[in-house]
Amino acid sequence: xxxxxxxxxxxxxxxxxxxxxxxxxxxxxxxxxxxxxxxxxxxxxxxxxxxxxxxxxxxxxxxxxxxxxxxxxxxxxxxxxxxxxxxxxxxxxxxxxxxxxxxxxxxxxxxxxxxxxxxxxxxxxxxxxxxxxxxxxxxxxxxxxxxxxxxxxxxxxxxxxxxxxxxxxxxxxxxxxxxxxxxxxxxxxxxxxxxxxxxxxxxxxxxxxxxxxxxxxxxxxxxxxxxxxxxxxxxxxxxxxxxxxxxxxxxxx
Numbered sequence: 001x002x003x004x005x006x007x008x009x010x011x012x013x014x015x016x017x018x019x020x021x022x023x024x025x026x027x028x029x030x031x032x033x034x035x036x037x038x039x040x041x042x043x044x045x046x047x048x049x050x051x052x053x054x055x056x057x058x059x060x061x062x063x064x065x066x067x068x069x070x071x072x073x074x075x076x077x078x079x080x081x082x083x084x085x086x087x088x089x090x091x092x093x094x095x096x097x098x099x100x101x102x103x104x105x106x107x108x109x110x111x112x113x114x115x116x117x118x119x120x121x122x123x124x125x126x127x128x129x130x131x132x133x134x135x136x137x138x139x140x141x142x143x144x145x146x147x148x149x150x151x152x153x154x155x156x157x158x159x160x161x162x163x164x165x166x167x168x169x170x171x172x173x174x175x176x177x178x179x180x181x182x183x184x185x186x187x188x189x190x191x192x193x194x195x196x197x198x199x200x201x202x203x204x205x206x207x208x209x210x211x212x213x214x215x216x217x218x219x220x221x222x223x224x225x226x227x228x229x230x231x232x233x234x235x236x237x238x239x240x241x242x243x244x245x246x247x248x249x250x251x252x253x
Contacts, residue, residue: 012045012063012064012067012068013042013043013044013045013050013064013068014039014043014044014068014069014070014158014160014161015035015039015043015044015045015068015069015070015071015072015154015158015161016045016064016065016068016070016071016072016095016099017031017032017044017045017046017071017072017074018065018071018072018073018074018092018095018096018099019073019074019076019092020074020076020079020082020084020092023076023077023078023079023082024074024075024076024079024111025074027074027076027109027111027112027138028046028074029046029048030143030147031072031074031109031138031147031150032044032046032049034147034148034150034151035147035150035151035154038151038165039151039154039161039165043161045064045068047060047061050064061091061094061095062094062095062098065094065095065096065098065099065102065104066098066099066102066104067102068099068104069104069105069157069158069160070104070105070106070107070154070157070158071095071096071099071104071105071106071107072107072109073092073096073106073107073108073109073130074109074111075108075109075110075111075115075118075135076111076115077111077112077114077115079115080118080119080122080123081122085123085124085127086124093124093127096127096130097126097127100129100130105157106130106133107133107134107135107136108130108131108133108135108136109135109136109137109138109150110135110136110137110138111138112137112138112139112140113137113139113140113141115137117131117135118130118131118135119131120132136150136153138150151165
């Protein structure tokens with residue numbers, strides 16, 4: 001067999017998604033959307049998306065299966081019983097074997113709750129090792145969670161993926177706030193974090209905030225007027241209350 005030569009301008013993806021048409025292809029596209037959105041579309045190879053017009057699909061398939069870091073094989077309900085799997089020319093079989101022979105990690109991904117774990121006796125002799133690999137199940141009822149967990153596990157297996165991990169993009173420290181205050185009479189506090197009692201505090205706004213004129217009381221008891229007492233929480237012992245008007249002196253008569 002003539003060895004495949006990778007053109008210098010060809011980008012080889014880290015993740016190769018292997019699937020059989022009409023038996024896992026919808027799940028394969030869902031996986032591709034999730035991982036491409038998280039790690040970048042060029043990091044994930046899906047034949048229907050990644051092979052450019054005019055290119056030889058056989059070369060692109062084998063080159064990427066050989067050079068990927070991880071091959072995800074989507075195992076649908078009829079995967080193990082497909083007669084095509086026993087054909088040496090079957091592309092699903094060839095891609096898996098190409099990745100395995102190159103020493104790449106191959107992960108069986110079970111498509112749904114009803115897909116049983118693979119048994120070596122159901123597979124061709126040169127694929128029986130595939131049934132012994134630790135598999136990962138995607139549950140259609142928890143697809144979002146399972147896809148996110150799959151991405152987390154791939155990030156651990158291929159640390160280079162973390163550099164373009166979209167789920168981690170928001171974990172960096174926020175930029176200092178930009179604020180302005182004009183015509184302020186009294187105390188003005190501007191900052192990204194407010195702890196303790198700082199008077200009127202407005203957090204999390206994404207636009208102008210106008211408190212208007214007069215008093216502003218939020219989520220706290222408010223009393224106005226004279227001779228008002230307010231006690232909160234448990235009270236033990238004596239409680240002496242007095243108004244701000246001094247009592248009259250007792251008669252000296």
